[in-house]
Amino acid sequence: MIFVIIAFGVLIFIHELAHFLTAKKLGVKVDVFSLGFGPKLISFKKKDTEYRISLVPLGGYVKMAGEDLKEERKGTPDEFLSQPPVNRAKIVFAGPLGNYIFGFLLFCALFTLGLPSTGTKVGKLLNGYPAQEAGIKSGDRIVEVNGEKIRDWEELTRAIHPHPDEVIKVKVKRDSQILEFNIKTRGRELVDLLGRKKKVGLIGIAPDASDVVLLRYSLPQAVIKAAEKVYFITKTTILAIFNLFTRKLSLRESVSGPIGIFYITREALSLGFSYFLTLLAVISISLAIFNLLPIPVLDGGHLFFIMLEVIRKKPLSPRLQENLTQIGMIFLLLLVLLVSFYDFLRFFK
Structure with missing residues (x-):
């Protein structure tokens, strides 16, 4: 308090x-x-x-x-x-x-x-989804997607979502081995927090909640990352306010007052x-x-x-x-x- x-x-x-x-x-x-x-x-x-x-x-x-x-x-x-x-x-x-x-x-x-963040260790796999069918296992740590190194779950999501119904290359670390998989994502239309519909790529994995990584950056990198974060929050906040006034978002579900905060x-x-x-x-x-x-x-x-x-x-x-x-x-x-x-x-x- x-x-x-x-x-x-x-x-x-x-x-x-x-x-x-x-x-x-x-x-x-x-x-x-x-x-x-x-x-x-x-x-x-x-x-x-x-x-x-x-x-x-x-x-x-x-x-x-x-x-x-x-x-x-x-x-x-x-x-x-x-x-x-x-x-x-x-x-x-x-x-x-x-x-x-x-x-x-x-x-x-x-x-x-x-900054602590959820790591890339796979916790659960959804039955019948591409990751399970390709051979990904619980406990695998995803280290790379389409040649891009992945540090946390947020980066992983950003790397997979833009590729609905496309084949992506995924590298995982299993024990001491690095394994590579070609996985065709499953396209699905989702509604984001701002009420917008968008088709994204999914492979059917969930993070291991106990896997927490600490993301550290050099000062120049930190400034760039902070600017990206501020831009994202600014854009999201402005869109949310606009969608509240145009009734695309529910005030009841989207806004918190003093108690909620x-x-x-x-x-x-x-x-x-x-x-x-x-x-x-x-x-x-x-x-x-x-x-x-x-x-x-x-x-x-x-x-x-x-x-x-x-x-x-x-x-x-x-x-x-x-x-x-x-x-x-x-x-x-x-x-x-x-x-x-x-x-x-x-x-x-």
Whole structure:
């Protein structure tokens, strides 16, 4: 429980720190930068900013001068709303960008230090499928597919799936021997997590769950691997959001709220700290993308307001912005309550 709270606190803190640093760099006065929420425990003032450590250690917040539409403004250049639209957009965008960069750096560290993954040892074979018919046995370790060296089960899947109803060359290690098999895959149409139908090649094998390998890469390789991972998560998250709005994906089955994320995080921790850090990186990237949705109250909503201001050559009225923000807040609150209800049904049924 404590690890989960700290994890989300770290993500929120990084988000707010990015807002803070960008605001400072662009000459915007920051009245308060707080580590945590609620009543302040310790505080000190440096230049124009009060730095606080607050009671509830769930991230933090930044209060910039002149950002509140309800407050009376002095109109000085160091106020947020006195800044040109491009500067305000930079400050707003910095939060999601901070989460995005953090996720990428976390993956770089994980790929450098070692990331546990399911190995290529065959656990079970499906009766009547190509692998069994070709002579593959339980306990064989697959080392190569079509001349490509295979390190873990994810790479193995990626090597086999693109070849439905085609012959592939598979090398396995059995005891001390290297054996080669020509296997014709069985094409089957599957529906992925995003609701898309795709024909893939299958040979009818399942991994040995006890076979775990540690994948380590040099720093340049780790950067490339991290970039690939971030690209995949970004693409998957954007497609998932699009398919949710077009009703190709079910909200009930595809989205987790606070309860679901707590259980998933606890499960990741039980598997090992590296699994927990991997999940944290995924959540950080997904959170950055979600935050950029053009929903008032999110950073994407603020960016949308700024874009409208540039197009109209004048800002929306404070009252309209406030009303739209309240609608956005109600929408998000209802969404959280709904997915939390689905989480409750899923985990406590």
